[in-house]
Amino acid sequence: MKVVEATGRTVEEATQKALAEIDLPIERVKVEVVTEPSAGLFGLIGSKQARVRLTEKISPALFMCDFLEQMIARMGLTAEVEVEQTEEILKLSVNGSKMGILIGKRGQTLNALQYLLSVIYHKKFPGQDGRLLLDVENYREKREETLRTLAQNLAKKAVRTQREVVLEPMTPQERRIIHTALQEHTSVTTYSQGSEPYRKVVIAPK
């Protein structure tokens, strides 16, 4: 992150000088006036030049990417973080060795990390209303596949036994996968029960 200070007779002049030095368009910097100019006595004694400080504005995507890299390093792991931003989603993908540590049992650690990162993301960039998603070694995709298979198997069980099947607690994302997988199913319906973070999906025979 670049920081440049410059002086000039006016704030305007100082800003122009600083911009030339930092070599960035004005939209990408934050301008702070450190000292207001003052003419002083007879324009000589005690006159002060304007002093401004320009700080490079860092994009949310880059900030979060860098933050996660530092966090992973402090966990004693080495990994590469890639970031992808669309209008609604900021997606961080991590690849490296010993990534099982970042995923944890049934994605527990991954979900805790994602939660912390999204709290920090919304704190640092209050204007952003999009979601932050974290994935490690394509775990999310694989897990989605597993959940879809699980949903089909448990739906069969619900029909066979004519009893409701209650799943283990899941995150909203994971519950959505189950609901969506069984939306079109002709002989079962799904709903959720309990409150976060213990909310579970129930598969009920129709």
Place this chain on the structure above:
Amino acid sequence: MKVKDLVEFIAKALVDNPEAVHVEQLEDERTITLELRVAADDMGKVIGKQGRIAKAIRTVVNAAAATEKKRVFVEIVQ
């Protein structure tokens, strides 16, 4: 790897007064206890609704400490 640094790093990003974040590490043969202190106004920021943030911090710290032989406890103290 120092779990203390990890806790400090996460806590500083969550609070409004990062300079008031202090972590003390107490160790015995089997456990490491990390006492996390933050400004009074920031308590909610490291605990979260129903302790959700505190729980997430503990999960991440325990994952990081998995390779160590000791159990790690994170306590938020006033």
